[in-house]
């Protein structure tokens with residue numbers, strides 16, 4: 529292999545940047561890393577903006593502190609690697625609520641993304657079906673099987689637990705419905721336990737016991753300066769050349785590596801590299817793979833996405849409950865899917881003048897028409913619905929921002945993990961120097977995407993014949 533290695537990272541989201549940092553740390557010294565990002569900004573779904581003179585997240589807001597095994601999450605490890613560990617802050621108010629029959633009720637504790645391990649604890653919001661979670665003498669889910677989270681929970685706990693607890697909590701992450709989402713990909717710890725345990729309450733308890741949390745240990749963290757500081761620090765640490773406004777339109781195998789076609793059709797730039805980390809969502813990835821790896825493209829391209837809009841309002845001294853926010857079951861008939869009271873939830877965002885920043889997320893999978901409305905209409909509907917849920921009219925906003933994320937949240941249907949494994953096997957066999965990374969493949973969330981990028985970098989290093997340092 530020629531030295532120095534030239535590695536292209538296609539996609540400047542957190543997965544691509546984590547790959548770039550890992551390449552810098554483990555690939556031979558002098559490796560030339562270039563990040564190609566089609567938009568004008570790095571970070572992908574991580575975007576810290578400003579509202580009413582205050583930094584505020586217009587995309588992802590926080591990260592899990594621990595992974596499903598209970599170990600430090602890859603996001604925390606990356607922050608530490610980048611010298612940002614002392615910038616990690618935690619919610620000062622962690623309690624959130626559910627909207628039930630138009631009013632707020634505390635979210636019951638002790639569930640796994642809404643799936644209870646103790647049915648008595650959820651009766652304040654949902655009536656579990658009586659006597660359905662019986663031991664049938666075999667594991668809940670077959671060894672290689674996958675089911676939808678909704679189907680499993682409905683069969684064991686009844687419809688209300690799905691509609692009032694699991695749907696809003698999973699929907700808060702995926703903007704999708706529990707009935708469509710894969711157990712294996714969206715709730716891997718529960719899936720593992722369900723292959724052993726005979727009841728769903730038993731499986732939830734086993735999954736929780738497998739990742740014990742020290743009492744009082746924070747579940748979520750963010751960076752005091754905003755998540756864009758993670759993006760900037762990753763770029764610096766990677767020492768990568770960054771190409772913004774540089775869409776990669778074609779990947780062509782050259783025999784010894786890859787030729788990238790970059791930029792506008794009329795004036796393309798051709799770049800030769802030894803290996804590629806493909807860290808873009810599944811749809812653009814499928815287009816790029818269609819020529820060199822059609823089997824992988826077909827598998828990857830089956831993934832569908834939900835669109836959402838985030839409406840953030842700056843409200844002068846509103847009366848807000850001491851909650852981090854609330855989630856809305858789709859059965860409530862509101863446009864708002866979830867709301868975060870930023871300035872209540874995060875102590876570092878509180879303002880002496882009492883100005884509150886409240887964000888509402890709008891849009892569920894299959895209801896894209898709701899997002900066709902103009903920004904002002906979305907903002908006024910959110911304002912009206914917030915007032916109704918809180919039971920008192922909120923003051924008029926002094927500032928507002930609408931961030932649209934089109935086709936942003938993957939809808940992993942049952943069987944996603946197997947389809948992906950087959951796509952990766954096909955790709956590895958044909959082209960070991962082209963590796964997929966990011967939310968289109970391994971799951972959403974900053975920690976999962978960081979890990980995915982790092983794993984991709986290590987695969988590239990192995991494929992190029994280097995040993996990880």
Ligand SMILES: Cc1cc2nc3c(=O)[nH]c(=O)nc-3n(C[C@H](O)[C@H](O)[C@H](O)COP(=O)(O)OP(=O)(O)OC[C@H]3O[C@@H](n4cnc5c(N)ncnc54)[C@H](O)[C@@H]3O)c2cc1C
Pocket residue numbers: 538539540541542543544564565566567570571572573574587588589590591592774775776777807808809812836838933936937965966967968971972973974975977
């Ligand atoms: C609204 C919203 C809120 C979220 N909130 C949270 C949260 O609070 N906590 C959490 O952990 N996770 C959250 N997530 C999920 C998390 O943000 C994502 O899973 C993660 O950021 C995805 O990272 P990625 O690098 O895989 O993809 P992306 O962030 O999508 O990055 C991919 C990049 O590739 C670029 N690209 C695409 N095609 C090309 C091309 N042909 N050439 C060059 N570049 C290309 C894109 O422009 C983009 O910048 C949220 C997601 C959304 C949408």
